[in-house]
Amino acid sequence: MRCYFISLNSDPFLSISNSIKNSSIDEWQKEGRKVVGFYCTYIPEELLHAADLLPFRIRATGNKDTDLGDIYMVRFTCSFVRATLDMALKGVYDFLDGFLVCNSCDHSRRMYELFDLKVFNRENFHKKVHRFYLAIPHVITNEGFEWYKTEIEELKEELELKFNIKEITKEKLKKAIEVYNENRRLLREIHELRIQNNPKLTGTEALQINMANSSIPKDLANEELKRLKNILIQREGIHIKDKKRILLVGSVVDNIEFTELIENSGAFIASDILCFGTRNFMDDVQLENNKSPIENISKRLYYRLSCPRMMDDHERRLDFLKKEIKRANIEGVILQRINNCDLHGCDNMLFTHELKDLEIPVLNMDREFYQADTSRLQTRIEAFLEMI
């Protein structure tokens, strides 16, 4: 097969990641269908899909300040969360019809009240936005699973009630599982094209694909991912001759300025452990016929590659990190956390010590969500890459 370099700079699918709202959301709402914004990793998207709701993962892409958010949240909180609140207070999230929060971390969990009191209660904002809250255990145990599953069952009933849905049937849930499993399979196939020796896409492009994927209906996203995969297969490999293969780990990244800074400094982000990355697509829902679809969905979410909020699951995250270092031929690991993010701060500190055994260079750094101190970060990244 003849390969040639195809630029994805103006690809319509990747461009979706540049902004919050997009034309697919407009089309969806024109048909009278509803959109539910959510924070974050442990939300059962398949359940929303089965209810004919569009799940939209809240981002703060493009926001450069947190001035309005700072009024209600002290600066000793995560600047990503403050930036999302800031955007919401400016009206960017007024298109939402529903809002779903879980206690992933204390910073994002606080959004449940703040959106209600300050965002959806603004002067001249009269739309009714339904709010939902999902509690998640902090450890992985059998009892914890039963609790989590019950929470999701109750969420199903609440969605039916608030959105006036006759029933979210088993058939609809099974169909949603199929659509989401296909979505994750396609993302994994694209990931394989990235980690190979002759990579077909950059880490920045991978991030754009993952963000766009979380912002449009999944049936449509699956068609786009198939199209992109075919383009990438035909594409000549990207030039990484003098670049170091990096694995990027840590707090949420929803801004390509950060990945571009790393890749323009002489690195290729060959893999990651991020929310808009591998953490989202490595595990599928296993369809066990003797179990209800809700139980199958809950199992995947609860037992999959975890977020550091699962306090006793660090060993499994380390195990995945080590395997991915090998699989993606990694030469250095960049651990990063947004200031005041204790969850990723603790995990990163442990990784720093544990990776010494592998004798792999590690850079552990703190940053703000928005690119405030670019020169300092760039100097540190360049020095790290030179050391490798």
Ligand code: SF4
């Ligand atoms: S980056 Fe950390 S503090 Fe911020 S939302 Fe994510 S887990 Fe919470």
